[in-house]
Amino acid sequence: MARGRRFVPGLQSILLLFVACLATFFCACDFGFHRGVRLTLEQPFPKKLSAWHLFAGSAKNGQLTPNTGVLPYDLNTPLFSDYADKYRFVWMPAGTSAEYREDATFEFPVGTILAKSFAFPLDDRTREQRLIETRLLVRTKSAWVPLPYMWNASQTESTLQMVPDPVHIHYTEADGRPHDFTYQIPNTNECHECHDNNKVLQPIGPKARNLNKDFLYQDGLANQLAHWVKVGYLRGAPKPGTAPQAAKWDRPESGSLSARALAYLDNNCAHCHQPGGTAGYTGVDLGLGHFDAAKFGVCKHPNSAGNMGDRRYDLVPGRPDDSILVYRLESIAPKVVMPQIGRDVAHTEGVALIREWVTSLQGSSCGSVGGR
């Protein structure tokens, strides 16, 4: 009896140990890589960003510490956003993954969270960064939902605001270049302006061509597509070498002038200027990945634009100063500026690239008018 009694607790210990091991094994999926993120898939969405548990603690120098499973990423050629530094993260529920698409945004599973934070220098002296906003796109059962969270001055919390207040940005770069402007933050309706295609909201950035690049993870440099596959966030992807890859707009070694300009137009214009996009009705499609005179607006009057600096045509090959495309990229006047939302200052370097590209284009000079 005594021996038997001693034996029974031993068996219990082994059983307990076995259960514990099992738990550890499964928790490695549920609470290991994906530990801590708390998903809300319907109204009301959390008023505070911290409630999602995507990040640990406060923002320091513009940096957020992602929880396990919250994976940082970046893009070959991003959207220009007033020179903000942008930090992107993706998270998906345990056991789910995005389905690879060759040309379009990946098919993300319900529960996916995409987070993008916008930071500007806070102090000219220390170069310390301050987060202004973190935008979430959350894939609910029925749709992607945009949720803009605004950071407080002490960088301890970020609060959901459907109609965010504009923020005054004022700093000087190390080379003496001043920045002083009002940073307008899109409201949740305006999110749709850029993200909708045929009235369905879609993420714009996470496409194969944009993600197909190396990223410096904590455990070293790796191709993002390969890494997403490795951590179980992507299925159906080919080897990075055979997947499409956009040029980096500011890296001549990454592609020809044309390839870089087309990548820039793709990521700065084509979210609206494509069939089904907000500006689909204009007939201009800048997301083709190749140059097509008619679809890029060569010698085309902008049917519904207002005064465009006395220029006649969207694009005049060889003549950037006669091309409305360049005029609108250079302008910050409200009805002229392109994109219409999310740009409050001109992107000097981006405009220079597009100017160089327009200058290089051969073809019709659109009659004798030439635009002026």
Add this chain to the structure above:
Amino acid sequence: MPRNIDRTASLRFSRYRSQLAWFCSLSLAGVAGSCSHTPVDMQKHLQEQLITAKPGAIIEIPEGKFHFDRTLSLTVDKVTIRGKGMDKTVLSFAGQKEGAQGLLVKANDFTIEDVGIEDSAGDALTVQGGTNIIIRRVRAEWTRGANAGNGPYAIYPVECKNLLVEDSVARGAADAGIYVGQSENVVIRRNRSEYNVDGYEIENSENVDAYENVATHNTGGMGVFNLPNLPRQGGKHVRVFRNQIVDNNTANFAPVSLGPIHDLPTGTGIYVMAIKDVEVFGNKIQNNNTVNVFLIHYDTGVGDSLQETASSPITQQIFKPGDTHYYPFLQQVYVHDNDISGGGKSADSRIAVMKQMAEALGGSLPDILYDGRVDPAWAKKANSGQICLGNNGAASFLNFDAAGGMKHPVHDVKNYACTLPALPAVSIPSVAAEVSRTGSGDLAR
């Protein structure tokens, strides 16, 4: 009170109204005149209302002039925005900092009524891609008057279906006061459009009735046409009747970027261009100094044959050989029983062809001017485009033979004395409901 009123929304606004009254009284204490003070967060408040509105909501905006420095937008279906009158509830976008439009709507079953919208950076009211849209007693205006820097369109529904624009007022647009584009099933009635470049434009749209409107003091009164390079092509079936299109002689102030509209002759009454199945009847079309009625094809920039047109940089996007998406010729246009007089007395000298023609004709142009261009593929017979003109009183006429280098002009309108079957009235649910309520039968006839 209709059952579908969102009481919460109304209540929220009434609470806000007391806040407004407080601001107004403050402002009135200091300055005589109407309240034009806007609480700092009116912009934010109204935008939040538009975002959080539930389908069925009626968002009421009180009397007063409210300032906004960025676009207001709505994406929720079945919402009504209602003011206290187009001159009493004024949304002013003077000094706008962000966004191209004043109010931007992308929603179905939308009604806006009794609101004034002023001085937006771009278009005053844009409704994009909506079904069952009512724009009623809306005033959209640039208060500084004609200026190339004004927004192109005052009232701008595009890609809509079942659209009613009525009893509204548009002034100062650098393109068109009231525009309807790439839309179908449209009624435009009892509006007033003045001091714009174009009073009304019906562009690339199908099944449109425009009646009992006034177009005056614009550069041109009304255009009915199809343009290339737009996703929706093949606009047709437009009736224009019982309108007053008079004294449209304001100097063209459209910027060059607006292309064809920049070249619209000052003093154009109604122009019909590159479209089929149009009936223009019972209108008063008078004293438009270049021409009262202008019937033309669209110049694609290269020539008249489809093959040539297909190679035009302007049309090649959607116009390929053998593809009839864009068709630059007029077909089956019936202009009859109009009161047309006093036009063409002083043609726009800026437009060379008009100037030369007027000089050749001894100083003035006829009331009805037709370019005579027909599809070269058509059989070589008289009036193959079926342009029919009749009972337009003493209106003078000229086919100036544009294709033939003006060598064979036709002056006698009897050459076009044919008739075409009357086009049926446009039926849209909002008008049909009104007809059944009033029992007044077909309002349009």
